[in-house]
Structures are given as C-alpha cells and as structure tokens.
Amino acid sequence: MCRWRSWWKGLPALVLLLAAALHFGRAPIETELTDRADRLLVAIGESWAHASFDGRDAVLEGEALSEDARVKVRAELGQLFGVRLVEDRTTLLPERRPFTFAAIRDGNKLKLEGYVPSAYARKRIIEAAEKMTPGVALSGAKELVRARGVPAGDFIGVVSFGLDQLAKMQRGRFTLSDDAFSIEGRAPDFTTYDELEVTVRSELPVDFKLARFAVLPPAVSPFMWSAAREPDGVVLDGYIPLGDARRALLDMVRAAVPGAAISDRLRLADGAPPTEGWLKAVSFALSQLGRLPGGKVTLSGTTIIIEGVAPDFAAYDALAGARRAVPEGYTLTRFAVEPPTVAPFVWGVQRTGSGIRLTGYAPSEDAKRLLLDAVRAGFPGVPLSDEIRIAAGGPAAEAWVNATVFGVSQLAKLRAGSVRGKDATLAISGEAVDSAAFATVDAALAGPLPGGFTLNRDVRPPVVSPYVFSLRKDGQGLTISGFYPDAQAHAALLAEAKALLLGAPVNDVSALAQGAPASFSAAVTVALQELARTSAGEARFDDSKLRFTGTVLYPAAIEQIRANLTQALPKSFTLDLGLDIAAQIMAGDNTQCQKAIDDLLARGSIGFSAVGDAIAPASRGLLDHVAAAARGCPDALVTIRVEVPGATPTLAGARARAVSDYLAHAGIAADRIVTDGAAAMAQGQPDAALPAGLQLIVR
Incomplete structure (x- = not known):
C-alpha cells in the first residue's frame, strides 16, 4: 500500500548513494588519465612536463626549454581522449649565457657542476661519469641545473669525450663554455701524456672546438739531469724543462767540452726549478765537467753533484774553489772529486773564546759537510773558521764522520777544548761547562768510540767559584x-x-x-x-x-x-x-726510653780507639742521641755494660767509664749511671744481673 505523503524520508539515503558513486567512480578516471598523459609526454619527447587531473580537467606543470615546447605540450594534451580542459601552469627554463659545464676529478672523486639542457641529458651524463673509472665517487649530479641556451651540436657527446680524457688522469678538469671546451690536469706518466697529446690532435667532437689544452707532463721529483764524459763524447741523460731550453743546453755542452760528440737522451718533463736559474746551474756544472776527464755532473732539483778524479792539484784547487761560486738558489750537496793523498792524516776541531776552528783534512766532501752540519747544530750562532781541506789517505769516510761528530757532540759540553785526530786516533780534551755536562761526557767517553777509533782523553770538571x-x-x-x-x-x-x-x-x-x-x-x-x-x-x-x-x-x-x-x-x-x-722530650715511661736506646744501638755502634778507651769522634752523634733518650726518663738508672769478647777487664771497665763520663757531660746525673758487670763479661763469666732501669750494652 503506497504512502505517498512520506516519500521525502528516503532522500538522505539517496544523496549518500549518489555521492559514493561519484567518489568511487572518479578516482579510477583520474588515475587512468594521468597514466595516459605521462606516456604521451614521453612519447612526444617532452618528459619535462607533468599532468595531474581533477576529474577530467588537466593541470600541466614543469619547466620548458622553449615556448614552442609549451605550445606543443598543451596541444597534444588537449587532444588526448577524455580530457575536457587543460590548465597550463608551465614555465620557461632560465636562459644561461654562456652555457657552462664542468667536470672536476680529484683522485677517486668526480664533481659535476653547471647546466644541462634536459633531464635526459643529465641521465646520460651521469651514466657516462659512473662508467668513467670504477670506484670514483660522483657528486654534484643532482645539482646540475636544467637551462636554455645549450650550443648547437652533440652536447652529450662532447661531455662524454671530456670525461674519457679525465679517466686517464688522477686529477684534472674538463670545462665547457658554449661551444668551446678546455682540458686541464697532469698526466700520471709519460705514456698517458703522449696518448692525450695524440687525442687532441685527432678529430674532435663535431661543432665544438678545443679552446685550451693544459695537461702537463708528469712532474718528476727530484728533477734529475746529468752529463757524463766518456772517451767518445758527452752523454746527456734525465729531464729537461718545458719550453725552449734544449738548444741553450746543447750550446753550453759544446762550449765546456769543445769537439765532443753529444748523445742526447733527455726527456721533456714538469717539476723543474725556474728555467733561467736551472740553465745557470747547468752551465756551472758543465764548467766543472770540462776539468774532469771521465767525470760526471748531476742536478737533482736544486742540488748539484760533481763526481770524478781531478787530473792534478791545479784542477782540484780550481774545482774546490768553484764550490764557493754555486749559482743562487742551488746547493752543492756532493763533491766527490778524488783529492791528493796526505800522510799522516790529521784534523782538529778547537773551541776557543772566539769561536770554532776546523783544521786539517777530511776524507770527502760529504764527510766535511756532515761535520759542518754537526758543528753548526752543536754551536748555533758561534763564529766558525773553516780551514779544513779534502784529502785522500785517511780513515773511511763513514768511520771518520762517526768518530769526529761524536767528538764534536762532547766538545759542545766543554767550556773550552778540542777534538784532534791522527789517522785512527781521536783525542778529546777540555774543561766541562758544568758538572752535569762533565758527568754526561765522562759517561760517553767510558764506552768504545764509533768507527773503532782509539781514544785519548783529558776532560776535566768545571772550575766553580765560590766553591x-x-x-x-x-x-x-x-x-x-x-x-x-x-x-x-x-x-x-x-x-x-x-x-x-x-x-x-x-x-x-x-x-x-x-x-x-x-x-x-x-x-x-x-x-x-x-x-x-x-x-x-x-x-x-x-x-x-x-x-x-x-x-x-x-x-x-x-x-x-x-x-x-x-x-x-x-x-x-x-x-x-x-x-x-733543642727542646727536651720527656717519655715518662722506662719502656719507651729503653726502646729508643735499643733502636739507636741497633742502627749504630759505639767505637773506641784501637788500643785504648777513648771514644771515637764518629760515635759522638750516637751517644748524644742515646743521652737524649735517657734524659726522657729522668728517674731511671742507666746501666752501662761493655760486651767486647777478648777485652781485658781493665779495658772493659775503662771503656764503660768513658761512656759514663760522656753521658754525664751530656746531662745525665752521675748518680743515675751504673757500670757494674763490665769485667764479668770481659772475662767470659755468666751475665750478672743488671740493676733495674735503662740498659746500655756496648758491643
């Protein structure tokens, strides 16, 4: 039976039913439209854009490389089946001039920075960077900024080319600015340096040009160069600096050794000192080589080595004099030119009030240099007079250095003195600076000398005043x-x-x-x-x-x-x-006084003259303290007994009386002192009973 007057009571349920239908039916539509839109944007090459949906209405977002791209995306999305309206919220990427990109490698780290034209380009570049060298940590990839203004040509290809070059170096940089790129760094070895040079001379990426190739050859350290005289000429070996130094070097060789054939084995390398100074050092070294048939000169960084045999004393003197004319910034670290022979081989280091004086001979230039180093270290700021010469015929250089440097280290602890050597004998003499220094030197000289040298010593303690x-x-x-x-x-x-x-x-x-x-x-x-x-x-x-x-x-x-x-x-x-x-301390208890006396006698004994009863001076201190202990109990008797086996009763009694007299002078009342029993003990009789009170038994 129909109750038409109550139909409105079903309206709320109907509204809820319609709302549920709309809600649960709308979500699948939005999801499907979003998926279809994403596939469309990828298919047309515009993955930079993204569409979201409110029902069938699309909201388009993203940064476009150009206005044409925005128009294209709007048009394509508007024609997508099911889309009713398109709201364009896209923006244009900023334009960058110049359009730059850089890849910097530092060991196992690779950093990317700059701009890329698209997310696709970023992805491809990251893939290339990750494949460059296994284990290289990549940073900066997420910070690459998409921008407009990319130059014409294969941007990804030129970046990949640059990364390939960086893979050959431990440290380097590839930079791109519009259509020009640069490669900087240092080749790890000569083979890689040659490969890089060949690469940049071959075909480069299309539409891009090489603006700068600043890859340095390997840096060698030390930067070695040498010239050696052989019977048929001069052999040059090692490295030569970047630039045009080779021609000047060859002219110097011809001037130093006229007519000599030159064998050039030099290799271009980085790491040389400044070229101008280096050429001056080479000229100096070659001048010395001209005096040394069969000799050799070497530059290692800023140090110079000269080796050979001087043909005569005139040549040796000239070579020795040249050591004082080393070019500025360079050091002659080894002068291994065999000198004349002397006998006996003598030398000395004297310390006086005016400074340090070196005399005699040293077995080699290195040995002398080590001695000078030891003297300067042991006597900083002290004036040094160097009169020592190089000569052959002496001890082995190492033994000479060890012994002489040892002597110098002891001399540094003397107020005045000397270290003198003759063949394999070393003499050290002088007065110590202070007592601590004397003890140190005395202990050092007690052992064997380095190098097997024989030692003569005359080192005295310091003189002090007042004493x-x-x-x-x-x-x-x-x-x-x-x-x-x-x-x-x-x-x-x-x-x-x-x-x-x-x-x-x-x-x-x-x-x-x-x-x-x-x-x-x-x-x-x-x-x-x-x-x-x-x-x-x-x-x-x-x-x-x-x-x-x-x-x-x-x-x-x-x-x-x-x-x-x-x-x-x-x-x-x-x-x-x-x-x-001192204040008198009263014990008041005979037991305590006796304990104090027994303790004193346990730690010392009362002595007498060898044949008499006179108390030894060394026993006065003990008796004074015994007397002080006895005075602590003023009412107690003090019984003195001498127990010296073999002593006569007369001597025992005399000694007991001597102790009694001493104690009386020390303040013990005479009527408190008893000496009974001394004679009995001296005769070997049984112990007599001692009176009550304090007992002082002398053994």
Missing part, C-alpha cells in the same frame, strides 16, 4: 748539595754519612767540580761528624768558610762542637757557629 757545599740534616734525613772535588772521597763521604746518621736517608744532589780549597774533603768529614750530633742542622761551606747552624741535644754540646771544629778543621778554614738547644 759551595752543604750538608743539611732534618727529619727527612741528610741532603748533600753543592760541589765535591774528588769522586773517590765523595763515595767515602756518602758511606760515612749513612753510618753516622744511623741509616737515615741520604739525598745526594751534589756534583763534581774543580776549585775546592785545600783539605776540603777533610773539612767536610769533620763537619759531618759534628752534624750527626744535632737534632737538625746544616754545615755549609763557602770556599774555606764553614757556617755551622742547627739545634743540639744538650747545652754542653754547643761548646764541645765549637772546640772540636776549631781543633779538627784545617788551618785555612774559618768557622761561623750558630747553634740552639
């Missing part, structure tokens, strides 16, 4: 500084210092030097013995003046030390004494 020396004692041990005159006495002093200071560390920063006053070592020994008695102090020598300062362990020690130093110091020495008394 200073210091013994400084503190909580860290003993520091020895300043200078000492004799290595043997110094070693003995170190051994005694370790004994007197009861094994305390000894830091020795002193050095060997001349200039000490008479009896210096004896004065130092006396000062060391008294310094051992201080808790801290310094004995400083300034020439023959002794400044003795520090802190002593008890008051009486000040005058004792003064008296001992005054009596024992050599008469030429003066004394300046400045002593204070």
Whole structure:
C-alpha cells in the first residue's frame, strides 16, 4: 500500500548513494588519465612536463626549454581522449649565457657542476661519469641545473669525450663554455701524456672546438739531469724543462767540452726549478765537467753533484774553489772529486773564546759537510773558521764522520777544548761547562768510540767559584748539595754519612767540580761528624768558610762542637757557629726510653780507639742521641755494660767509664749511671744481673 505523503524520508539515503558513486567512480578516471598523459609526454619527447587531473580537467606543470615546447605540450594534451580542459601552469627554463659545464676529478672523486639542457641529458651524463673509472665517487649530479641556451651540436657527446680524457688522469678538469671546451690536469706518466697529446690532435667532437689544452707532463721529483764524459763524447741523460731550453743546453755542452760528440737522451718533463736559474746551474756544472776527464755532473732539483778524479792539484784547487761560486738558489750537496793523498792524516776541531776552528783534512766532501752540519747544530750562532781541506789517505769516510761528530757532540759540553785526530786516533780534551755536562761526557767517553777509533782523553770538571757545599740534616734525613772535588772521597763521604746518621736517608744532589780549597774533603768529614750530633742542622761551606747552624741535644754540646771544629778543621778554614738547644722530650715511661736506646744501638755502634778507651769522634752523634733518650726518663738508672769478647777487664771497665763520663757531660746525673758487670763479661763469666732501669750494652 503506497504512502505517498512520506516519500521525502528516503532522500538522505539517496544523496549518500549518489555521492559514493561519484567518489568511487572518479578516482579510477583520474588515475587512468594521468597514466595516459605521462606516456604521451614521453612519447612526444617532452618528459619535462607533468599532468595531474581533477576529474577530467588537466593541470600541466614543469619547466620548458622553449615556448614552442609549451605550445606543443598543451596541444597534444588537449587532444588526448577524455580530457575536457587543460590548465597550463608551465614555465620557461632560465636562459644561461654562456652555457657552462664542468667536470672536476680529484683522485677517486668526480664533481659535476653547471647546466644541462634536459633531464635526459643529465641521465646520460651521469651514466657516462659512473662508467668513467670504477670506484670514483660522483657528486654534484643532482645539482646540475636544467637551462636554455645549450650550443648547437652533440652536447652529450662532447661531455662524454671530456670525461674519457679525465679517466686517464688522477686529477684534472674538463670545462665547457658554449661551444668551446678546455682540458686541464697532469698526466700520471709519460705514456698517458703522449696518448692525450695524440687525442687532441685527432678529430674532435663535431661543432665544438678545443679552446685550451693544459695537461702537463708528469712532474718528476727530484728533477734529475746529468752529463757524463766518456772517451767518445758527452752523454746527456734525465729531464729537461718545458719550453725552449734544449738548444741553450746543447750550446753550453759544446762550449765546456769543445769537439765532443753529444748523445742526447733527455726527456721533456714538469717539476723543474725556474728555467733561467736551472740553465745557470747547468752551465756551472758543465764548467766543472770540462776539468774532469771521465767525470760526471748531476742536478737533482736544486742540488748539484760533481763526481770524478781531478787530473792534478791545479784542477782540484780550481774545482774546490768553484764550490764557493754555486749559482743562487742551488746547493752543492756532493763533491766527490778524488783529492791528493796526505800522510799522516790529521784534523782538529778547537773551541776557543772566539769561536770554532776546523783544521786539517777530511776524507770527502760529504764527510766535511756532515761535520759542518754537526758543528753548526752543536754551536748555533758561534763564529766558525773553516780551514779544513779534502784529502785522500785517511780513515773511511763513514768511520771518520762517526768518530769526529761524536767528538764534536762532547766538545759542545766543554767550556773550552778540542777534538784532534791522527789517522785512527781521536783525542778529546777540555774543561766541562758544568758538572752535569762533565758527568754526561765522562759517561760517553767510558764506552768504545764509533768507527773503532782509539781514544785519548783529558776532560776535566768545571772550575766553580765560590766553591759551595752543604750538608743539611732534618727529619727527612741528610741532603748533600753543592760541589765535591774528588769522586773517590765523595763515595767515602756518602758511606760515612749513612753510618753516622744511623741509616737515615741520604739525598745526594751534589756534583763534581774543580776549585775546592785545600783539605776540603777533610773539612767536610769533620763537619759531618759534628752534624750527626744535632737534632737538625746544616754545615755549609763557602770556599774555606764553614757556617755551622742547627739545634743540639744538650747545652754542653754547643761548646764541645765549637772546640772540636776549631781543633779538627784545617788551618785555612774559618768557622761561623750558630747553634740552639733543642727542646727536651720527656717519655715518662722506662719502656719507651729503653726502646729508643735499643733502636739507636741497633742502627749504630759505639767505637773506641784501637788500643785504648777513648771514644771515637764518629760515635759522638750516637751517644748524644742515646743521652737524649735517657734524659726522657729522668728517674731511671742507666746501666752501662761493655760486651767486647777478648777485652781485658781493665779495658772493659775503662771503656764503660768513658761512656759514663760522656753521658754525664751530656746531662745525665752521675748518680743515675751504673757500670757494674763490665769485667764479668770481659772475662767470659755468666751475665750478672743488671740493676733495674735503662740498659746500655756496648758491643
């Protein structure tokens, strides 16, 4: 049954159905039109353009090479079946004048830059570049700009031709500007250079011309040239610079060796020094060759080598004199002309206040040059007098150089001195600059000489003034500084210092030097013995003046030390004494005091005269410190016992009393000191019981 009054209720569903039909039916049409349009544009050779569709309406975009191309694309697209309207949004590519392109190769890198007429051209050029040399990294391809203005002719062909030439070089450049191109670079070898020259002389790409061919021949280094005299003439070998140098060179050969036949084996190459200077150097070398039958001259870069045998001394002197007239900018690095023979073969290097003087003979020019280099390096800025000559008859050049340069290196550490040679003997003498230099030279001369030479040596320590020396004692041990005159006495002093200071560390920063006053070592020994008695102090020598300062362990020690130093110091020495008394440290515990005494006696022993009871001066320091330890326990008895096997009871008792007297003078009350048991031990009897308190056993 029809309800016609309610028909409008179905309208929304109908609208949705129509919209869906339009939407899903339109997309396939647009896709198909886009595909057909793309195929059409490729087919007509206008792939630069692209069409998109809104329904059946086309929107045309892209950059055209010309207005004709735009018209063509619009017309062709408008005739495509199914297209209703064409909206042209294309633009013209910019025109470039000049139309340029460049390909630059740097090893395994190739860079493209400039303009291309089309995407097709870009693609073909990229393909050619990638095939140029396997492994070459290509850059700049995406940055090639499409533009109008390409010259007539095969643009892709001329670019491919340029890339083929770059493939033959490790580094080079191909550039195109309108219809003119250039090739620059350097050939890796002579074969490639010849091939490139032949290529540019053959047929070039049509409609393009070669504006510049700037490919250099291989750069050789060093740039070698030589001329050798043979019985039948002169042989020229090596390289000759670019330009017109060959004719001038041949004229120089004819002038230097008149009438000689010339064999020319020279090859054109790059890498030569400036041609004008090079020709001057060649002229100089050929002038020397004229004096050397059978000789040879060589240029290597800016260095010159002369080899041969001088026919006589006059020729040798002339050749030797010519060494001082080498053309500016060039160096004579080897003068291997055999000189006259001398005997004996002597030479010398003397160092004086005015500079360095070289005398005698050297076995070769190279050997002399190495010696001069060593002298200049060892004595920069010092005036040099070179009187040395080249002669035959001496040691082998290498051995001579090694030995003499070694001697020069030692001479550099001497204030004044000399290195003298005679055949296979080398003598080195002089005074060292300072103590460190003397130690270095002394160590160097202790070993064998280079080259098997025999050594005569007379190298002395430096002379210093004022002559200073210091013994400084503190909580860290003993520091020895300043200078000492004799290595043997110094070693003995170190051994005694370790004994007197009861094994305390000894830091020795002193050095060997001349200039000490008479009896210096004896004065130092006396000062060391008294310094051992201080808790801290310094004995400083300034020439023959002794400044003795520090802190002593008890008051009486000040005058004792003064008296001992005054009596024992050599008469030429003066004394300046400045002593204070150290603060007394109270242990308060017999156990601690005994431990301190035992520790002292474990690190040192109390000595006496060989046959008597007199206490040795070297034991005063130990006894002073024992006394200081005993004073730390003022109420304790101090029992002294001498345990010296084989000693008579009388001697043992006398020695015990000597120790007792020393301690009493050091501030230990006499009623605290006991000497019982000494005689019993001396007779080998069993140990007697020792009284309670502190025990001092002398062994």
